[in-house]
Amino acid sequence: MRKTELRKSLLKTRQSLSVTDWKHKSQLICQNLLDSPQFNQAKTILAYFSFRQEPDLGSLFSDSPHRWGFPRCVGQSLSWHLWTHQDTVVTGNYGITEPHADAPTIAPGDVDLILVPCLACDYQGYRLGYGGGYYDRMLSSPEWINKPTIGIxxxxxxxxxxxxxxxxxxxxxxxxEIAT
Incomplete structure (x- = not known):
């Protein structure tokens, strides 16, 4: 199956999850992250706001010892900004929730872990996104290439x-959501 057909099929399956099932599976993912040494050792974590029924990591963001960074789509790149649960957000490109443009930026050297949203992942760690290439470009650039990543x-x-x-x-x- 080509990427286009696989995207369409997986989006349909994901969007068919009931709200209850989606929330439950998301909470299990959050618990598995909380049980992860890699997650717990990180100080500054890049994450995402759930979009189109992606796994929702929102329960991790409040009352957290971590510094959180979230992306803004700027041209063909992602710009990362600090965000706390008290900060407001805006709707950016593609209808994706983002921090305000004036939120402080995060330098790659300050990042300990990147939680990457995935439409699909395979057992070798390759991900399927929405096709815009934002994460592919970022993760291939020299300043990001060696950063620890967890596909969600x-x-x-x-x-x-x-x-x-x-x-x-x-x-x-x-x-x-399944513990490994």
Whole structure:
């Protein structure tokens, strides 16, 4: 199956989750992250605001010892900004929730972990996103290439293999709602 068909199929499956099921699976993912040494050792973590029924990590953001960074789509790149649960957000490009443009930026050298949203991941760590290439470009750039990454995906989209292109880079690990 090509990436386009796989995206369409997985989006349909994900959007068919009931709100109750989506929230439950999201909470299990959050618990698995909280149980992860890699997550607990990180001080500054880049994450995302749930979009189109992606796993919701929102319960991690409040009352947290971590500094959180969230992306803004700027041109063809992601700009990372500090955010706390008291800060307001705006709706940015593609209808995605983002921090305000004037929120402090985060330098790559300050980042300890990146939680990467995935439409799908395979057992080798390759991810399938929405096709815009934002994370592929970022994770391939010299200042980001060695940063620890965890792909966040529901278990139904954690697949033995997905189609990959030459520019695709594997993530270091994957977290689903099923404890590993």
């Amino acid at each position: 995906v529901f278990a139904f989209a954690y697949l033995p293999e997905i189609p990959i292109d030459t520019w695709d880079k594997p993530l270091q690990s994957v977290c689903t």
